[in-house]
Amino acid sequence: MTTASSAQSVRRDLANAPLLAAALGQDPARTPVWFMRQAGRSLPEYRKLREGTPMLQACFTPDMVVEVTMQPIRRHGVDAAIFFSDIVVPLKAAGIDLDIVPGTGPVVASPVRDEQAVTALPELDPANLDPIAEAVGVLVGELGDVPLIGFAGAPFTLASYLIEGGPSRHHERTKALMKAEPDVWHALLGRIADYTLEFLKVQLHAGVDAIQLFDSWAGALSERDYREFVLPHSQRVLAGLAFAGVPRIHFGVGTAELLPAMREAGADVVGVDWRLPLDEAVRRLQAAAPDAPKPVVQGNLDPAVLFAGWDVVEREVRRIVTEGKAAAGHIFNLGHGVMPDTDPTVLTRVVELVHSIR
Numbered sequence: 001m002t003t004a005s006s007a008q009s010v011r012r013d014l015a016n017a018p019l020l021a022a023a024l025g026q027d028p029a030r031t032p033v034w035f036m037r038q039a040g041r042s043l044p045e046y047r048k049l050r051e052g053t054p055m056l057q058a059c060f061t062p063d064m065v066v067e068v069t070m071q072p073i074r075r076h077g078v079d080a081a082i083f084f085s086d087i088v089v090p091l092k093a094a095g096i097d098l099d100i101v102p103g104t105g106p107v108v109a110s111p112v113r114d115e116q117a118v119t120a121l122p123e124l125d126p127a128n129l130d131p132i133a134e135a136v137g138v139l140v141g142e143l144g145d146v147p148l149i150g151f152a153g154a155p156f157t158l159a160s161y162l163i164e165g166g167p168s169r170h171h172e173r174t175k176a177l178m179k180a181e182p183d184v185w186h187a188l189l190g191r192i193a194d195y196t197l198e199f200l201k202v203q204l205h206a207g208v209d210a211i212q213l214f215d216s217w218a219g220a221l222s223e224r225d226y227r228e229f230v231l232p233h234s235q236r237v238l239a240g241l242a243f244a245g246v247p248r249i250h251f252g253v254g255t256a257e258l259l260p261a262m263r264e265a266g267a268d269v270v271g272v273d274w275r276l277p278l279d280e281a282v283r284r285l286q287a288a289a290p291d292a293p294k295p296v297v298q299g300n301l302d303p304a305v306l307f308a309g310w311d312v313v314e315r316e317v318r319r320i321v322t323e324g325k326a327a328a329g330h331i332f333n334l335g336h337g338v339m340p341d342t343d344p345t346v347l348t349r350v351v352e353l354v355h356s357i358r
């Protein structure tokens with residue numbers, strides 16, 4: 001799994017871990033399963049630990065990062081841990097004035113909307129990410145043979161928060177800057193790609209076993225705009241991680257029309273939301289690149305289905321595992337993050353069920 005790199009000394013040899021075997025298109029002993037947002041508000045033990053600590057403060061406190069990352073491993077028996085952090089952590093580490101507001105999400109004090117603001121964006125001193133490296137280092141020691149997934153936000157999704165100043169339904173200011181001032185846009189995405197790369201490199205050097213690049217809101221774009229304004233920047237990020245030789249997962253919501261382009265960005269594993277059946281996702285990926293190896297996919301249970309009662313959940317899980325057989329490898333996941341009101345005992349049963357199906 002590992003290739004020559006300075007990260008080699010810290011990375012565990014987990015070649016037989018189901019998650020990593022599936023990511024390589026091999027036939028693992030069982031279908032691996034983890035959940036986006038598995039660490040978080042669906043868990044009472046998380047809510048208790050976080051009481052009184054703001055989200056961003058938690059992200060820069062290694063003890064807390066370690067404990068929250070471990071909670072879903074102990075409770076659910078998932079096949080991977082995802083490092084507890086947030087996509088805006090590298091922006092915060094660079095000195096950008098922002099906060100994560102409960103119930104809202106990231107809020108940026110001075111939105112970045114013109115050339116001057118882009119030029120003024122600070123450089124990220126990697127030393128500001130030391131608490132992240134420390135937490136990853138402790139985690140790879142504690143996790144035994146469970147892989148640790150590192151992650152970052154992709155340039156487009158981070159740009160949307162920086163330009164809109166917070167969460168956005170239509171991304172109108174983002175698209176306006178992109179279309180009206182392409183030079184400013186590309187300068188901004190280039191700077192964000194630097195932050196993203198730095199954040200991921202710190203995690204890789206500290207020993208993470210795979211990475212996921214979240215381009216959560218890329219589905220707002222046409223394929224044409226994605227290819228012109230986004231793909232080159234995501235490509236630079238993913239190419240910049242090749243040295244580590246670990247699987248790169250690339251995910252966004254509502255990206256049925258973008259999946260082949262997102263794979264071209266350099267994804268070893270393509271994340272799929274619930275709108276497109278996995279076998280259809282595989283068909284589209286193969287049709288777009290007939291000479292490429294058969295794709296590996298991750299997904300795609302609708303997180304809302306977890307509220308529908310066990311009979312419905314079981315039927316949908318079985319369907320998805322069957323449809324996933326069309327891929328060279330399938331990592332079972334939700335089609336987006338766990339919602340805060342989800343009953344965590346249902347998640348545990350999903351893990352048991354996925355593991356029981358051959």
Ligand code: CP3
Nearest residue numbers: 036037038039040055085086087102103104105214216337
């Ligand atoms: O998946 C995991 O378990 C790891 C932790 C993780 C968090 N954020 C913790 C978090 C990950 C992978 C993220 C990524 C993230 N953050 C994304 C990409 C994934 C996706 O969902 O599409 C995005 C878009 C963000 C931005 C963000 N941060 C949002 C939309 C929110 C929720 C705001 C809210 O209160 O509803 C956050 C805050 C956040 N990040 C929380 C957690 C557990 C909730 C804050 C809290 O617990 O107080």
